Amino acid sequence: MDSAERAPASLPGPAVERAGTTGDPAGGASKRTGDRARRGVRTTASMADVARLAGVSSQTVSRVSNGYAGVHEETRRQVLAAMKELGYRPNSAARALKRGEFRTIGVITFTLATTGNVRTLEAIATSAAREGYAVTLLPVAVPTQDEVRGAFSRLEELAVDAVIVIMEVHLLDAVTITLPPHVQVVVVDSDAGDHYTVVDTDQAGGTRAAVQHLLDLGHRTVWHLGGPADSFAAQRRTDAWRAALTEAGRVPPPLIRGDWSAESGYRAGLELAAREDCTAVFAANDQMALGLLRALHERGRRVPEDVSVIGFDDIPEASSFLPPLTTVHQDFAEVGRLCVEAVLRKMRQEGPERGTTLVPTRLVLRESTAPPGRDPKRP
Amino acid sequence: MDSAERAPASLPGPAVERAGTTGDPAGGASKRTGDRARRGVRTTASMADVARLAGVSSQTVSRVSNGYAGVHEETRRQVLAAMKELGYRPNSAARALKRGEFRTIGVITFTLATTGNVRTLEAIATSAAREGYAVTLLPVAVPTQDEVRGAFSRLEELAVDAVIVIMEVHLLDAVTITLPPHVQVVVVDSDAGDHYTVVDTDQAGGTRAAVQHLLDLGHRTVWHLGGPADSFAAQRRTDAWRAALTEAGRVPPPLIRGDWSAESGYRAGLELAAREDCTAVFAANDQMALGLLRALHERGRRVPEDVSVIGFDDIPEASSFLPPLTTVHQDFAEVGRLCVEAVLRKMRQEGPERGTTLVPTRLVLRESTAPPGRDPKRP
């Protein structure tokens, strides 16, 4: 309880007063000195131990451990043997302290409920591992400024060299962030390319492909089931949808907004099903498209005969929807990979400080789209 | 001494003033020694800096930083002011080195493609943050022994105090794991409760509820679309399904196996749709149930009139399936929370070394189940 009370060392926190004893019930049975011996934690072997056993200096152990050339083969073998015998593991805290870097990337993201975030995170973790970096996860439960601020203040005292932010970054600007000065930031899902390094899916390109596909099929116009207003990705898709229609000389119907969830797609679908003039819908993600399909089905509007539906993301389940969903495929793996690449480049001061990288999309044709007015009753 | 060079905390300074060659200013103009000065990384303020500015010893700064009592209020204020002015952040590497702990939990998991893993991970991260711990993610791309070994060897030199393993642990036993001796392990999805501390969903309870529900509706027996053989969760669900049927005096039909994906559910569904005697199916997860629904629909078998379907997980989309899916709700958040709790308790040596904790499930009734043979044409 004592140790739990010891507030997690947060700087801004006015420092919880430590009541009572220091935590150790006076039983001074510890003859061992050393900090951690008292907690009963078995200390692991250090370089000095290995050096002693191998009969060399600890510096030579360090050289072997870091793979430097210039160590006699014989010596190296002895050192390696000693390491193995003692089960030596380099202490990463000491390494980080000495080297001034943690080899860790922090990832800040909202809820992991959306496929996109998760897939990107996974790709980031994989790419980072390949580069010898670990990934520390910082979930932000609710997208309020307070929560974001909280995540960042946790981050400030965290052992990271760089941060990747998977969310609309305007929330950040509103917050006064004070990151350790050398920490690099890369952002997904934002238009802040002039302030940050941004990697993102080509939302506009994907959207245009989707809209164009529907227009090519002969639909007069395309309705849009958009994502929440605070998502930049959603905003971009909505903008691109409008632009694509306008450029094609069509009148964009009123925007209908969901919140990414299938449930919101269902509600929107009930609305749309009531409109006879709605023959094509572009949903801003697959989940909402799923709800939309259900609503249309319930109201007796057939897909794709009466209404064409197209989604965004290409989640694995999309091919199992009823009917299988035509959708815009996002390459999350590539986004994650590029994020890591960008952030490492920034750390090495090899890359530009800012700018946006777009990852192309691909339209996946399945069975939820068809020419309009194809009524099997009047073939 | 060199405090003049430590720039007085102009916070948003990008600080790439070191022009010219990247790392080797040949005219050794740098009077500073020190490792990281040479890499052009601006050193952040240390305790010593704060102490100097506040006119106290660094130990007093440490006391303030860690919230110890016994610091005069006046002094504390001064120290806090100095910290703020310099933008001081405790160096977590030094802390970790000194304290012998990292305040970090490592999470090893297979692909983040399954909802369960992701939701559990998210809950772990949230709970850990609440306790002042960070979470480091270690994805294992493919469930081969080599991959697992790789993840663990990365882990060995990683800065973690504890590990939570989200996968069947038998893969681990086959691998020779050599973790730092004091690292605690908690496992999800395993029956290794006699070797490890295990937290898991009550697979058996949930399965029994599902099977019983179908039997109560009047179905003669229940078919099962199981998960992959290497998943313990899948195994448990399959075992419980057999047991529940047997106890009720029914004959378990042959097992059909999928791989968790909707696609595999679809393939299985095509098979099941061909069998007139199949009136009820229990799918081991919701994704497979989705594929199953599609196959049944394609083959003209109505759900729930001709076939009842029940899933497992209760993913958010389940309520938007066609029809909305009756399924077993898993409380992933609770699983994650308990994992963190267990692992922290182990670290503090307050809890048992091994044993299994089960988290109860809840059957969510929607519209994919009904009594058999209910033909709406003959009400």
Place this chain on the structure above:
DNA sequence: AGCTGTTATGTTTACGTAAACATCTGGTGG
């Protein structure tokens, strides 16, 4: 032989923090 350069290894030092121990106040009670 004497010099030079190369290779292999050892020694010193510093990274930032916090425990352990030491010192210095001012007040209290005998």
Place this chain on the structure above:
DNA sequence: CCACCAGATGTTTACGTAAACATAACAGCT
């Protein structure tokens, strides 16, 4: 009035690693 105590603060030291510098051994060359 002094011994004593407790609270407030300072000093020393060690955590494990790796850069920087130092040394030693030896081969090649004039």
